[in-house]
Amino acid sequence: MDDVKLIRELNKILTLEHGHLGIYRDFLDFEDKEIRRVFRRFSEIEAEHIQKLKNVLENLGAGPSPIMEGGDLIGSLFGISLKGLTSDRRLLETYSLIEKKSYEGYSAFVAELEQDTEPRNNFIAETAASNMLEAQLMHLWLEHKLTQI
DSSP: OOHHHHHHHHHHHHHHHHHHHHHHTTGGGOSOHHHHHHHHHHHHHHHHHHHHHHHHHHHTTOOOOTTTTHHHHHHHHHHHHHHHHSOHHHHHHHHHHHHHHHHHHHHHHHHHHHHSOOHHHHHHHHHHHHHHHHHHHHHHHHHHHHHHO
């Protein structure tokens, strides 16, 4: 993967991660103590994903796209809108789908990077794979929680 495409993909993923941070950031709005605790941790995980991606971009000599932080606002508005219009169950279903799509997106990105023989891209694939695994674990927790409500 050439540098321009790699930086573009990383910025796209970074923007989506900011959106995820925005949806989990309002964890205090939930009555269910377990959801509050888990969403607080999910918010921390999303912040960690963002920092890892920023570090990769900086190591490539690039920076985050100026629009990527708009993902926070979009995610927050999305979360606020959903909370006001739907039940906790529908909200968890939506968040579960978002994390599933995140996992799938990371999987495709990692697979593409691993096809490259460039050691740098394989190193980036390892960083992205870590985020991919956490997205999958978040999705699985959400799916499990749905069986309880």
